[in-house]
Amino acid sequence: MRKLLKIEWQKIKTYKTFWLVISLYFVFLLSGIMLAELIFNAMIDDLSKNSPFPLPHVSFYTFPDIWHNITYFASIRFVVIFPAVLVIILVCNEFSFKTSRQNILNGLSRTDFVTSKLILVTVLSFFILLVIMISSLILGIIHTDEITVQSFFHKFEFLGGFFIQMLTLLVFSLFIAFMIRSTALSIAVFTFYVIIMEPILVMILKIPNFQPNTVGRYFPINNALNIVEYPSVTGLIKTLGFRLQENVVFQDIFLSIGYTLLFCFLIYFSMRKRDI
């Protein structure tokens, strides 16, 4: 296990593309998080002009809601696609450089090779979680007037939900990369599925009778991203009558873990069967 981690680290340690994409992701993510409240309140001010009563400003960064708000922002499709694309690049590189073959000739088993990539995505998910946790912590401490143990840990579960969601997504990108093996095609298929195909399918399935929860709810990416749903930013949205998520739903978590295991199995199976 430690050896496989060390191998992956040696592969990415001086890989500029990796550090460039991951930095872009964090810059994008963190600046998004910092600006979120500002943008939201600007929108509210705009709405207030036509409103019969003044709309209250939201507080994005107070405990315990901050855990939910920030993990939600970090799970927007256009944001999560960064680390997923990064994983695709790393795996497809191995196939295009044929280093996957060389790794196995040098004494990694095919199973080891897949396991090393699973370790990579687990560590990456954890690292992203850590960055989000620390930035939320700092922002929360700055913006919350009175922190109690209860307000601090309430909704802490969204961090766990976010981790499962990120892991599912990255294992899915791993699955695409191992099946297709070509960088450009894998990124195209992944992006098309996540950004276009699944959302459209989910929408079409909702159309006949406007049910919010159709079978589309259980599609792998949709399900994973629904682990952290619209946050209860403020009483504002509640007053408008939207149903809002208060907790992580365990059914979503279990289904996501199920998908993750299924993708893992398919990757192992295909690596055992295919020529390298």
Place this chain on the structure above:
Amino acid sequence: MSLTSILSVEGITKRFGKITAVDNLSLNLEQGYIYGLLGPNGSGKTTTLGIILDMIRADAGRYQWFGQPLTKEARKKIGVVFETPQFYPYLTAIQNLRLIATIKDASPETLDELLRLVNLFDRRNSKFITYSLGMKQRLSIAAALIGDPQIMILDEPTNGLDPQGISDIRELIKKINTRGITILLASHLLDEVQKVCTHVTVLQHGKKLFDGKVHDVLAIDDAIEVNADRPDMLRSVLEENENVNKVLTENKLLLVVTKPGYPVRSLHEYLISKGIIVTHLAVRKRSLEKHFLDLLKKEEK
């Protein structure tokens, strides 16, 4: 099977659609020798290597490394050098080798020595992508040597190299063999196999044509052209000599194939002693390539 058996292959067969790439091939490699796998392009050399390295699944047959099935532990004792070197282009030479040492559970301390052996020590901190083909191929050899392998497999290692590069690689192979490492070299160049190998297996259409020691299999019978004032008598006199294997007629000349080691001078003296005045005497070297092609052609019939 002897204790020193490195690789034994029994009846491996691989079909790609209608084409049989490898046809019931058996091999046995013993420790310390340099084996050549010789055959024209498409004769199944690379497929054979792919099968014994478990990159391609065979349709039939078995193989054993060091008397056992191929495990990842056994792989660490097999160094492999392919026609195209495969490394991480963005890593430097030394970083690439360190990574391989991690995979092979080998000590990184020997890496500098290996880089010196392949004459890349001064360029160890350059990225792999900046290397010339010859340097890449030498780095492959250094990589294959990590972890003290018992055998090194090379697939067309000199393809695309300039004459200096070719000679560097051939010298390296011989040098490595003196460390007691068994070599298996796949090549379509007869000349290369002759210069480097001790044993050879000749492949054609995936079938084994010959195998044995390079000396025996690729022994070149030099023919001696002879003519004399009395050709009719010359032939019968030559056929009486026990050192003469064959007498062939070619145009107005006789072509004599003698036993190896029988000097032309002795043949001449023999003819004089029989009272024959020689009017033409010349040694004709058969070209190696022609000999190789002859071997293949003979088998086609």
